[in-house]
Amino acid sequence: MLRELRIQGLGVIDDALLELSPGLNVVTGETGAGKTMVVQGLGLLFGGRADAGLVRTGSARAAVEGVLDLPGAHPARDRAAEAGADAEDDDLILARVVSGAGRSRAHVGGRSAPVGVLGELGELLVAVHGQADQWRLQRPEQHRVMLDDFGGKPVATALAAYRGLYDEWTAARSELAMLTGRARDRAQRLDLLTAALEDIERIDPKPGEDAELADESERLAHADGLRDGAQVAHAALAGDEDADDAPYAADLVARARQALAGLTDHDSALADIDARLRELGILAADIGADLSSYLADLDVDPGRLEQVQQRRAELTGLLRKYGDSIDDVLQWSKQAAAEAAELAGSDDRIAALEGQVAELEPKLKAAAGKLSKARSTAAKRLEKAVADELAHLAMGSAKLVVQVSTDAERRSPTGIDDVEILLAANAGAAPRTVAKAASGGELSRVMLALEVVSSSGSVPTFVFDEVDAGVGGSAALDIGARLAALARSAQVIVVTHLAQVAAYADRHLVVHKASDGHVTESGVAAVEGEERLAELARMLGGVSDSAAAREHAQELLDQAAGARA
Template structure:
């Protein structure tokens, strides 16, 4: 609920403070007095897109402050929490500044916020309605949402959205699987041939280097084996080993008579013989390693060349051939098992389509039931507004399925019996449209509370008893909430619980707008002016009193 509005240096308003109350609040005044400026200023602080130039001529900046009760409900709580707004005082103080150079800055409870946060908050705080309001009831794109809200169809809508999400995901998975199968089919011949070649060889990581080293060793064996054999012969017992053994034997025989002088040489010869034995073992191992079958070298070379050939063919490193083969085998496995996967996904799709169809059909039936209820309520509302012969029909027509179901919803009217029904904003005249919108709003807000509703000259084009009927519906609508009405109708103004007059004044050659709260006698004069014009007559005052007394 809107509690307070403070406007400074906006358009032709220099300073204006208004305190609003629950119930029906009416604003009256001559055309051009500045009533629309109030709405422009309120729209500015709520983040609505409006006039580009709002700052009063000569001022450095314009400012609007609006104080609201904190809206209730999970959506409001989530938004307030997301924006980091402190609501410990149970009120929202919206403040927005517009500098002369066009910069805009906004706060909510002293928390800096973006224009987007303001607009999202505004949807929870204010509803603006008028003959040309394409943001609200006249916009056919929003009729389905309005019907769902009226019918409290959140549960069925949620099930439909969940089913649609599953259906869309399954369709996407099936399309991806089909595309993958098609791609694999196109390279099936290559896959089978390549996997066959790789399976025949089954290369291992590091194998190329190992084979190359073995090949090089075998190729050099013939060149070095002769020298190694000669060296082995030179170290044998018939050569170096035998001579050293004889020398050791001779020295040991003479050692007793050499007074220890041969101990060190004898020890050295023993070490030499031990090391010579180690050297002989190493040379023999080398000779064993160099002994190979020529066919073995041929086999190593064939495998080495085969591995390198496959690496070049597939443009991968030889050590990566094993992983490459695994990838190809995986693709081949996917290709061979693709039919089963596609069948499973097709079954999943059928199940998802069935679940979506079931949820969407239930939502359609619920919408059709809600549409009948809304049409019935509209019929009852139109009669007091002197439109008992008009017919309001909520059309629920099939459309392509989506997350919100398979229905297109539109509000249509026929203003006279036998006349064809058509869109609300194209069939009804100005006065009729005002009454249709009012009746529709009464029906749609039957269970809502806390939102401030603003009607901008919604009574335009009607008068007399019809205007009185419009006023009484507005009063009923405001009984449990707050309604602000900008009106030129004395019948509507007389039914307001709170009344303000908007007027212009000239101060130092500058035109300014002011808003004055009216007490009893002031209300009589204002309503009399609305009845008779600039010249207020006694009969007009008497008529005004009669209107105020009901």
């Protein structure tokens, strides 16, 4: 519910705090005190159009702030969290500021947010029924929503069954349209993939082959130099049979050890040097053997170089088309093969989808028929329930018609029905769309009747502005009773000028004005006991201290209390 509403610099209101309660909250006050500004403030808070003309004369801006109590699972809390609000707070604080230049800013849970977010939250939190603001009746889609809500479990069950089939049918048709509509593209793509796969299969690359061939090509291209260098190195280490007198490393190390032989027992330092010379001799022998093996294995076949270069050219052709390395080419080949298999199997998939759509069509049609029947049954019940309510709201001659029009060829997520709520405001008049057939006050009373009979608790707060316009006496008492009935399942805020309605309030707020001769300022205060009795007396007789008016006011309070008991 909306717990607090603070309004600053809006119209005649300088600074007012409305502390609201569950149940029925009634706002009263003298003509011109600014009661309507309360509704205007709520409109701004929930995304209404900003108008610089609403800013109070002499003020730089108008500001409206609301504090809401919301259960943790309410969809409005989820939407606020998406907008950046602190989801951990128990309260949700909304704010709207309008500058004198008409610029507007919005805040949700302490974070700046687009004004549109306030509008989205408003549709989840508040239904405003003012003289010129009946959005639920002015939007045709809302007529269907209201009927479906009233229809309860039978409509909800039929709608869920239909929607499940509709989603399945839509998905199958979408995939089928995509596959059949892109048949030429698929054929061209399949040809390209097949040619590429055949090209790769013909060359048959091996993982890492490009790197191995690059190393081999480099070795073969420099084979003469590699052989000469290795021979010289081998001769330097292990000697050359063709040059017996040439010194070499292994022989020189052996001579050095011979020179030290017999001396190492006399000096441990010299013994360490001898050990190192022995290691050096072993290492020189090992390296010499490795060089000998290298020379034996060195391939100097010119034909092999030509083969390697030709193979590398073939692989380079693949690299230009399919990847930076042979491993990339092989990975691309694997993915292309999977895609080709999928494309090749599309004809089978098309046939399966065509069968699925054909099977779903009669099921969807039958589900749509059941939904239409459930709505038509609910429409008759709604007409009767609203007629009973209108009889108590000074509209006994009015007739409400809930028209369910069916188009068997139509398919939509909500069924094959168009729902329109029509009203014949007077006996003998032809029903017209309800938003055009009634005056502002009548429209509010029609909405009150609809809300009373269909309220499901999905909207936590209802606002009615001048719902009692043009009525009085016992009809006004009936309106108060209906508002009180609605307030048993939701918070209701009513702006009224009738004491008969105000007598039913759970919380009575009075907008009062004070003038210094130049500027009028309005504020809001809750009244109880004698103060409330005085306000009701003022509303009845124009003065608050009339004994007769006060007696009548007390009778109204007693009558309202008895009716609510």
